[in-house]
Amino acid sequence: MDKLLIQGGKRLSGEIAISGAKNAALPILCAGLLTAGDLELSNVPHLHDVATMLKLLGQTGLKVDQDGERVTLNGSAITKLEAPYEMVKTMRASILVLGPLLARFGEAKVSLPGGCAIGSRPVDQHIKGLQALGAEISIEGGYIYAKCKKLKGTRIVTDMITVTGTENLLMAATLAEGETILENAAREPEVTDLAHLLVAMGARIEGIGSDRLVIQGVPELHGARHAVISDRIEAATFLCAVAAAGGDITLRNTRTDIMDAALDKLREVGLEMTIGDNWIRAQMNRRPTPVSFRTTEYPGFPTDMQAQFMAVNTVADGASRVTETIFENRFMHVQEMNRLGAAIETDGNTAFIKGVEQLVGAPVMATDLRASASLVIAALAARGETLVDRIYHLDRGYDRMEVKLSAVGADIRRIK
Ligand SMILES: CC(=O)N[C@H]1[C@@H](OP(=O)(O)OP(=O)(O)OC[C@H]2O[C@@H](n3ccc(=O)[nH]c3=O)[C@H](O)[C@@H]2O)O[C@H](CO)[C@@H](O)[C@@H]1O
Numbered sequence: 268m269d270k271l272l273i274q275g276g277k278r279l280s281g282e283i284a285i286s287g288a289k290n291a292a293l294p295i296l297c298a299g300l301l302t303a304g305d306l307e308l309s310n311v312p313h314l315h316d317v318a319t320m321l322k323l324l325g326q327t328g329l330k331v332d333q334d335g336e337r338v339t340l341n342g343s344a345i346t347k348l349e350a351p352y353e354m355v356k357t358m359r360a361s362i363l364v365l366g367p368l369l370a371r372f373g374e375a376k377v378s379l380p381g382g383c384a385i386g387s388r389p390v391d392q393h394i395k396g397l398q399a400l401g402a403e404i405s406i407e408g409g410y411i412y413a414k415c416k417k418l419k420g421t422r423i424v425t426d427m428i429t430v431t432g433t434e435n436l437l438m439a440a441t442l443a444e445g446e447t448i449l450e451n452a453a454r455e456p457e458v459t460d461l462a463h464l465l466v467a468m469g470a471r472i473e474g475i476g477s478d479r480l481v482i483q484g485v486p487e488l489h490g491a492r493h494a495v496i497s498d499r500i501e502a503a504t505f506l507c508a509v510a511a512a513g514g515d516i517t518l519r520n521t522r523t524d525i526m527d528a529a530l531d532k533l534r535e536v537g538l539e540m541t542i543g544d545n546w547i548r549a550q551m552n553r554r555p556t557p558v559s560f561r562t563t564e565y566p567g568f569p570t571d572m573q574a575q576f577m578a579v580n581t582v583a584d585g586a587s588r589v590t591e592t593i594f595e596n597r598f599m600h601v602q603e604m605n606r607l608g609a610a611i612e613t614d615g616n617t618a619f620i621k622g623v624e625q626l627v628g629a630p631v632m633a634t635d636l637r638a639s640a641s642l643v644i645a646a647l648a649a650r651g652e653t654l655v656d657r658i659y660h661l662d663r664g665y666d667r668m669e670v671k672l673s674a675v676g677a678d679i680r681r682i683k
């Protein structure tokens with residue numbers, strides 16, 4: 268199992284190019300199931316989750332051509348309408364094949380995702396929404412069996428805001444008969460990116476970017492070209508790294524207009540930023556100011572940045588409070604950070620952090636994707652050596668993070 272060995276205490280300096288967003292690329296790849304035409308995608312990140320998704324899609328009969336960050340999909344010969352447990356258990360986003368397969372072929376068999384390190388993460392809203400569209404759904408032997416002659420548009424109000432739930436129902440509704448209204452829709456930029464691709468494929472969607480999506484179903488969709496949106500979480504993760512370790516870095520290929528919540532908090536931390544259309548220069552020459560926040564749906568503070576900001580708070584000059592409202596168990600990094608000398612206590616879904624002057628390196632264990640990133644940030648700020656184990660979590664969602672960090676002066680290397 269790969270590990271990362273990090274000698275902390277180095278200032279970061281130089282340029283980093285941000286990759287395409289994992290959470291946009293995964294649903295967008297699944298949209299390839301909706302058409303017999305060619306989907307020509309660019310800015311697809313180099314990630315384990317993307318490789319897993321391409322393997323899963325390939326198993327259905329979807330033709331996949333990959334050339335670096337360019338991927339072409341062709342769905343004219345899909346024969347297997349299934350997502351097996353072996354794939355779904357390694358990547359929850361596999362559930363995103365359910366809506367497209369059902370809408371186009373009238374049938375799908377998809378393994379139920381199990382629990383996850385960060386919370387229980389049920390998919391009841393995906394199922395409820397598809398049933399409202401007319402699907403017959405049963406659960407047997409850990410699988411969702413879905414069937415329908417033709418989905419029929421309707422009004423769906425989800426019980427809570429769900430990102431992949433909105434994406435699944437949106438994709439299904441594009442091929443349903445008549446009008447579908449998705450109320451309480453997620454407004455995350457990755458949902459918007461998917462909606463823009465679907466429109467390029469011939470879908471009729473109004474309200475893109477809002478919490479009310481109105482979809483007029485069409486009989487079929489055609490091929491399209493699309494560049495995956497830049498990863499706001501990857502960009503903000505590197506900004507947290509410079510906020511914690513100090514330095515002067517410039518991020519390229521960013522979408523600064525979708526990062527307000529994180530950028531506001533980074534300003535409060537004391538990161539000096541010059542912001543262009545698609546780049547950010549960030550400088551940090553002092554100890555961070557602590558920041559308190561609650562995670563919420565977009566445009567609020569993203570849960571996927573909670574752990575990385577907590578790492579910054581561990582070395583801040585004072586105390587802070589972080590409340591996680593999206594997932595019930597997303598504090599697994601706390602105990603690992605405390606092994607590095609952080610002073611964090613939790614009470615339910617709130618963490619209380621007392622900033623310390625210096626973290627000290629130690630062996631730590633990554634427990635999930637963003638927790639792994641937060642441990643890398645803490646290690647960069649720490650004195651001495653940190654070994655981060657189980658970085659397969661990190662590889663799921665960060666495009667060669669250690670290569671990008673080494674290029675800006677971090678002492679970090681992968682150990683096989
Ligand atoms: C691949 C992808 O895009 N993953 C993102 C997506 O995950 P994901 O789409 O799985 O997260 P959701 O937005 O669905 O989850 C939000 C909350 O709703 C609950 N819920 C959701 C669906 C459902 O049917 N029933 C239910 O109870 C979840 O348990 C959670 O408490 O959004 C999360 C919240 O921004 C991010 O952290 C993930 O990085």
Ligand SMILES: C=C(OP(=O)(O)O)C(=O)O
Binds near residue numbers: 289359360636637
């Ligand atoms: C939780 C995440 O991803 P997933 O939904 O794929 O588990 C994440 O990207 O932080």
